[in-house]
Amino acid sequence: MLRRAGVDVEQQQRVTKAQDLLRSLPESSPAALKRQIVEAAFTAFDVPTHKIIQAASAEVDALQAFIREGGARAQKVIDEGTARIAELDAEIAEIRESMAAALADQAIRDAATEEQIAGVKPILAFFAHQEPGLGDFMNLRDVPPPAFMREPSQANFMKPRAPQPSGPLSDALTDIDVE
Numbered sequence: 001m002l003r004r005a006g007v008d009v010e011q012q013q014r015v016t017k018a019q020d021l022l023r024s025l026p027e028s029s030p031a032a033l034k035r036q037i038v039e040a041a042f043t044a045f046d047v048p049t050h051k052i053i054q055a056a057s058a059e060v061d062a063l064q065a066f067i068r069e070g071g072a073r074a075q076k077v078i079d080e081g082t083a084r085i086a087e088l089d090a091e092i093a094e095i096r097e098s099m100a101a102a103l104a105d106q107a108i109r110d111a112a113t114e115e116q117i118a119g120v121k122p123i124l125a126f127f128a129h130q131e132p133g134l135g136d137f138m139n140l141r142d143v144p145p146p147a148f149m150r151e152p153s154q155a156n157f158m159k160p161r162a163p164q165p166s167g168p169l170s171d172a173l174t175d176i177d178v179e
Contacts, residue, residue, distance in 0.1 A: 005062030011055035018052050 002012060021041060025034050042049055 001066055002059060002062050005058075005065060007055070007058045007062050011051075011058055014047070014052050014055040015059055017047075018056070 018038075021038055022034070025037060029037075039049065041047075042052070
């Protein structure tokens with residue numbers, strides 16, 4: 001990361017050596033004494049302090065840039081996520097509206113249909129006394145089922161259309177109860 005930011009290996013080594021030197025000093029020593037010791041060491045080894053300052057400044061700048069870039073990337077993700085959440089919230093609101101409208105429409109349909117059923121049930125109840133029922137049809141026990149659900153003898157659909165031939169088959173047909 002530091003090399004990508006333009007801090008070369010030599011600069012990094014200068015900073016590392018300075019850090020090691022500062023860590024090796026006794027913590028109880030006063031700051032002024034520490035400074036004198038470090039400056040004396042750098043002078044003895046012919047290490048220019050301005051190059052250490054430049055290298056340390058370059059590292060700090062690179063690290064701060066890294067923080068800024070990471071923050072910008074994180075902010076972009078947050079902004080995009082917030083926008084997507086807003087879109088999804090709007091879509092959810094539309095779906096909820098659609099669901100509520102469907103329920104309201106169904107309630108209107110139910111009420112209108114129940115009103116129609118209430119108008120038809122008295123007719124079924126009135127005429128149900130003429131033909132005993134064959135089961136529970138629309139919650140009225142005495143209402144006959146539609147013709148297609150009746151037994152063949154009740155549906156009246158097996159009336160012969162032509163004279164029946166004689167023979168064993170004709171005997172079987174006469175056993176069927178046809179109205």
